[in-house]
Amino acid sequence: MSQLKRILVTGGAGFIGSHVADALLAAGFEVAVVDNLSTGRQENVPAGARFYPFDIKSNDAFDLICSWKPHVLVHHAAQMSVRVSVDDPVMDAQENILGSLNLFEAAARAKAEKIIFASTGGAMYGDQAPVPAREQDRAMPECPYGIAKLAVEHYLHFYQREHGIIPIRLRYANVYGPRQNGLGEAGVGGHLYRKISGRGAAGHQWRRSPDQGLCLCGDVVAANLLALEYNQAGIFNIGTGKETDILTIYLRLKEIIGSQQGPVHGPAKPGEQRRSALDSFLAQEKLRWQPQISLIEGLTRTTQSFQERFGSGGKR
Ligand code: NAD
Numbered sequence: 001m002s003q004l005k006r007i008l009v010t011g012g013a014g015f016i017g018s019h020v021a022d023a024l025l026a027a028g029f030e031v032a033v034v035d036n037l038s039t040g041r042q043e044n045v046p047a048g049a050r051f052y053p054f055d056i057k058s059n060d061a062f063d064l065i066c067s068w069k070p071h072v073l074v075h076h077a078a079q080m081s082v083r084v085s086v087d088d089p090v091m092d093a094q095e096n097i098l099g100s101l102n103l104f105e106a107a108a109r110a111k112a113e114k115i116i117f118a119s120t121g122g123a124m125y126g127d128q129a130p131v132p133a134r135e136q137d138r139a140m141p142e143c144p145y146g147i148a149k150l151a152v153e154h155y156l157h158f159y160q161r162e163h164g165i166i167p168i169r170l171r172y173a174n175v176y177g178p179r180q181n182g183l184g185e186a187g188v189g190g191h192l193y194r195k196i197s198g199r200g201a202a203g204h205q206w207r208r209s210p211d212q213g214l215c216l217c218g219d220v221v222a223a224n225l226l227a228l229e230y231n232q233a234g235i236f237n238i239g240t241g242k243e244t245d246i247l248t249i250y251l252r253l254k255e256i257i258g259s260q261q262g263p264v265h266g267p268a269k270p271g272e273q274r275r276s277a278l279d280s281f282l283a284q285e286k287l288r289w290q291p292q293i294s295l296i297e298g299l300t301r302t303t304q305s306f307q308e309r310f311g312s313g314g315k316r
Helices: 015-026 059-068 082-087 089-109 144-163 188-196 217-229 246-257 281-287 295-310
Strands: 006-010 030-034 050-052 072-075 114-120 166-172 174-176 214-216 234-238
Touching (some): 006 015, 006 059, 015 072, 030 059, 050 059, 072 089, 082 089, 089 144, 114 144, 144 166, 174 295, 234 281
Parallel strands (some): 006 030, 006 072, 114 166, 166 234, 174 214
């Protein structure tokens, strides 16, 4: 780990990437963040990181990687809405496939040693997979977002063969935690918080959602740090192995917030898997990763952070 000095984090102004950047700085790495602020916020970028407001598809991002020569690329920037990917698969592929390839081409030229890629577990295995799904189960993504993530995983194998870059693909479950963008399509915690606390533009209705495999962001950050120390190619599910139905999450959040709101169900969203939970046996065995924080503790911490950010009552 001590030989790895410069780390470029894409999406480091977003929810997960900014927490990863925080942890990397705390561990003593030199960190640069590339983020076009399409969903991220500049205030999320840690003060100790260099910040470049570039699009991952741009020549600016390409040139930066070629000149700064990061040892590791930690790639979190993405179009990450399943719904948007269903409505506009071309745009999704431009962001998530071509944007990634622009970075990987530059990383190859800069002789980067490793790429850690934020992939998806929740949208990877499809409805036919066993629950919880293991990495060796067949990937059959149901939506363009998952298909693009799988394609990028395969491209990383090419960059390993052709350029010797170690690829580590972390297939995250549904991640929740502080700084989560409650406006987005993904991110069940932030989404429900907005609705239960009456802040969502969509009123108090929500759709009938699939059972969620949830993972607290702090545990996901820990997986990224462990992946830095792991010097072999890998695909790792990062999840707790448990399914939590959306009503349970709703009831927990309602209890924590002290809301009187009742649930009103709507239809399922197109492209979403009906169930998802990830078996993280390989991550536990190879990365020595273990989820540390219980759902109750995680939801409580997350809700507190939302209340600090938005206030505990009234509209924003
Ligand atoms: P986020 O939207 O908070 O972060 C994504 C960041 O990428 C944002 O800051 C955004 O501004 C930036 N970005 C988007 N397109 C860009 C582009 N073309 N150029 C430069 N920057 C760009 O989302 P997140 O929840 O932090 O997700 C981070 C990564 O983890 C994504 O790759 C996502 O697919 C993956 N992931 C997230 C979850 C989850 O539940 N949140 C689950 C599985 C995988």
